[in-house]
Amino acid sequence: xxxxxVVGSVALDSVATPFGAVREALxxxxxxxxxxxxxxxxxxxxxxxxxxxxxxxxxxxxxxxVDIASLQVSKGRTFRWAGEYGYDLNEAKTLDTQLNVFADFxxxxxxxxxxxxxxxxxxxxxxxxxxxLHQMDERPRLVALxxxxxxxxxxxxxxxxxxxxxxxxxxxxxxxxxLAGEPNLVxxxxxxxxxxxxxxxxxxxxxxxxxxxxxAFFMVPAYPLDSVFDPTGAGDSFAGGFVGYxxxxxxxxxxxxxxxxxxxxxxxxxxxEDFSLNRLIRLTRQEIDERYDAFxxxxxxxxxxx
Amino acid sequence: xxxxxVVGSVALDSVATPFGAVREALxxxxxxxxxxxxxxxxxxxxxxxxxxxxxxxxxxxxxxxVDIASLQVSKGRTFRWAGEYGYDLNEAKTLDTQLNVFADFxxxxxxxxxxxxxxxxxxxxxxxxxxxLHQMDERPRLVALxxxxxxxxxxxxxxxxxxxxxxxxxxxxxxxxxLAGEPNLVxxxxxxxxxxxxxxxxxxxxxxxxxxxxxAFFMVPAYPLDSVFDPTGAGDSFAGGFVGYxxxxxxxxxxxxxxxxxxxxxxxxxxxEDFSLNRLIRLTRQEIDERYDAFxxxxxxxxxxx
Numbered sequence: 001x002x003x004x005x006v007v008g009s010v011a012l013d014s015v016a017t018p019f020g021a022v023r024e025a026l027x028x029x030x031x032x033x034x035x036x037x038x039x040x041x042x043x044x045x046x047x048x049x050x051x052x053x054x055x056x057x058x059x060x061x062x063x064x065x066v067d068i069a070s071l072q073v074s075k076g077r078t079f080r081w082a083g084e085y086g087y088d089l090n091e092a093k094t095l096d097t098q099l100n101v102f103a104d105f106x107x108x109x110x111x112x113x114x115x116x117x118x119x120x121x122x123x124x125x126x127x128x129x130x131x132x133l134h135q136m137d138e139r140p141r142l143v144a145l146x147x148x149x150x151x152x153x154x155x156x157x158x159x160x161x162x163x164x165x166x167x168x169x170x171x172x173x174x175x176x177x178x179l180a181g182e183p184n185l186v187x188x189x190x191x192x193x194x195x196x197x198x199x200x201x202x203x204x205x206x207x208x209x210x211x212x213x214x215x216a217f218f219m220v221p222a223y224p225l226d227s228v229f230d231p232t233g234a235g236d237s238f239a240g241g242f243v244g245y246x247x248x249x250x251x252x253x254x255x256x257x258x259x260x261x262x263x264x265x266x267x268x269x270x271x272x273e274d275f276s277l278n279r280l281i282r283l284t285r286q287e288i289d290e291r292y293d294a295f296x297x298x299x300x301x302x303x304x305x306x
Numbered sequence: 307x308x309x310x311x312v313v314g315s316v317a318l319d320s321v322a323t324p325f326g327a328v329r330e331a332l333x334x335x336x337x338x339x340x341x342x343x344x345x346x347x348x349x350x351x352x353x354x355x356x357x358x359x360x361x362x363x364x365x366x367x368x369x370x371x372v373d374i375a376s377l378q379v380s381k382g383r384t385f386r387w388a389g390e391y392g393y394d395l396n397e398a399k400t401l402d403t404q405l406n407v408f409a410d411f412x413x414x415x416x417x418x419x420x421x422x423x424x425x426x427x428x429x430x431x432x433x434x435x436x437x438x439l440h441q442m443d444e445r446p447r448l449v450a451l452x453x454x455x456x457x458x459x460x461x462x463x464x465x466x467x468x469x470x471x472x473x474x475x476x477x478x479x480x481x482x483x484x485l486a487g488e489p490n491l492v493x494x495x496x497x498x499x500x501x502x503x504x505x506x507x508x509x510x511x512x513x514x515x516x517x518x519x520x521x522a523f524f525m526v527p528a529y530p531l532d533s534v535f536d537p538t539g540a541g542d543s544f545a546g547g548f549v550g551y552x553x554x555x556x557x558x559x560x561x562x563x564x565x566x567x568x569x570x571x572x573x574x575x576x577x578x579e580d581f582s583l584n585r586l587i588r589l590t591r592q593e594i595d596e597r598y599d600a601f602x603x604x605x606x607x608x609x610x611x612x
Contacts, residue, residue: 087489183393185512186530206491207513210530219604221525224492224516255608262607292610298525299605301568302561304598 003041003247006033007107007132008122008236010047010057010071014082014096015275017089019229025276026057027081029122029146032233035280036240036267037120038064039288040248043240044113046070046132050078050101060281070110074101089231089272090205109135118247120239121145121166126159133165142252144168144243146235152179164196167252170239173204185210186217199257201242201264203235211261218258221298223269223291230275234268237280241267266291309347309553312339313413313438314428314542316353316363316377320388320402321581323395325535331582332363333387335428335452338539341586342546342573343426344370345594346554349546350419352376352438356384356407366587376416380407395537395578396511415441424553426545427451427472432465439471448558450474450549452541458485470502473558476545479510491516492523505563507548507570509541517567524564527604529575529597536581540574543586547573572597 013027034043044067051073061068079102083092107128114137121129123146133143143166151159152175159179163169169192173185180188185202189212192200199213206228208221242264249256266288273279319333340349350373357379367374385408389398413434420443427435429452439449449472457465458481465485469475475498479491486494491508495518498506505519512534514527548570555562572594579585 184532184534186532189530204513207510208525208527210527217530217604219514219527219530221514221516221527224495224523224525226490226492228490258607259610263610289610296607296609298523299607301564301602301605303602304565304569304595 004118005116006120007046011079016084022275029236032236033240034066036237037244040244048072053078076101117141126162130162146170168199169197170201237271238264238268310424311422312426313352317385322390328581335542338542339546340372342543343550346550354378382407423447432468436468452476474505475503476507543577544570544574
């Protein structure tokens with residue numbers, strides 16, 4: 001049985017950046033997550049697409065070993081998102097959102113999914129995230145979730161309930177400040193941990209990531225890239241590397257969490273080098289391990305000779 | 307003979323942040339630099355103040371062992387700067403600048419200053435920076451300079467000439483992009499190194515610092531602070547810790563440069579905890595060393611068990 005289940009969105013993204021554009025490319029939080037995690041472990045993908053979803057995309061996921069038995073094809077059109085980025089690639093401007101079949105997504109876990117030990121609740125309605133968690137027959141060893149400002153503003157109460165039950169939350173820095181109502185990021189991070197998750201991972205785009213876990217901070221810089229083409233999916237690729245690594249090693253202790261944060265950063269650093277999944281499609285495990293070591297070199301420090 | 311010479315400004319700063327305000331507090335690039343460096347090594351301060359400069363400030367510097375024999379008292383008033391910060395403490399809004407005696411500052415090196423092995427050219431007119439460097443009888447072992455957007459825009463040609471002759475430049479991220487004419491910070495940093503300095507240190511405020519030195523990147527996160535009171539002087543305190551440490555150890559090899567970058571970050575992290583020099587005045591060497599170790603913990607990573 002695969003080790004890791006992700007519930008989220010599969011979408012067709014139209015993205016424009018100063019460096020190019022794609023139309024109706026494969027996207028969605030669960031897509032990036034599962035593709036990224038597949039470098040480390042078996043992944044099951046629970047999501048919905050419309051009848052128009054291209055077969056080649058299914059083949060692509062299947063080719064990476066992603067289990068798409070629970071990827072439901074619903075009557076209607078696939079979720080579509082269109083956005084653009086300026087030279088400040090930290091913030092997308094949404095041009096169009098067509099939820100289509102995703103509007104009626106009510107994830108139902110097949111019996112064989114209810115004992116999977118690692119669960120990632122990608123960025124969907126927190127009420128659905130909680131419902132998925134409650135469908136599990138056994139409390140997973142690790143439950144992580146991602147969320148965004150849309151739910152922080154519109155579903156705060158439901159978000160609070162699911163946060164109280166998860167182990168890890170991944171969130172952008174701006175969203176962390178908004179969720180905590182606190183401009184200082186250190187205090188915001190601690191405040192979110194007090195809402196329930198023992199581990200808070202804050203994604204800071206070109207500034208890397210920080211993790212507050214068991215009372216200690218850990219910081220990973222962003223990899224120094226000459227070119228960032230498209231940040232779409234970076235956060236979900238990050239989460240896929242992070243949770244995928246933990247599931248693969250079946251460890252959730254502090255050193256493993258740190259390694260996982262670096263693997264997440266590694267995968268995200270590749271994801272942004274091209275549009276859609278294009279860079280991940282060309283990615284090899286050897287490249288991942290080499291960049292992991294390069295991340296280590298970026299911050300390696302000798303003790304002071306005092 | 308002291309190991310380190312700094313040439314720059316001594317000022318009286320009036321600063322307002324969301325957390326409080328000070329009027330005519332001790333400030334200036336050479337002040338923060340020399341006070342910070344004094345935790346590591348002997349420092350000589352070459353600057354100018356007016357007849358109105360409070361004696362208590364001189365006593366404060368002298369009390370830290372800063373050599374102020376070349377701090378000239380000129381006829382007129384001391385340089386004054388007034389600025390304010392919003393909740394985004396990354397950017398100061400200048401409310402008032404009165405150059406006063408600083409407008410006519412023409413640094414002249416006394417003979418005993420012309421063979422000092424470590425030289426920091428704080429943020430002054432690049433033509434003066436070059437003039438100081440050319441007054442040295444012997445090329446120092448290390449020359450570092452700081453600059454800002456005012457000189458990048460107004461004195462680009464002079465700045466290019468002095469950059470070609472220094473070893474280290476410290477610069478903000480926005481200014482690095484502007485100097486290089488390149489939005490990507492990695493490419494901007496490399497482009498600045500190509501202008502002359504073997505080592506480029508980019509200060510990123512709440513996101514820490516990066517260094518490009520001898521072809522390799524090194525990243526230091528900002529220390530996770532619960533409260534940042536006043537970022538004024540953080541960059542110069544950073545430079546004081548950085549160059550002060552190098553001068554104290556008399557090493558400029560790659561591991562020492564990395565340690566120095568962390569010591570710079572340590573001092574800056576203290577400097578922002580209070581207005582003016584107030585936190586540095588209460589600072590002990592033991593606190594510095596403890597925070598150095600805490601910085602190491604922030605990024606400590608085990609090799610991946612693959």
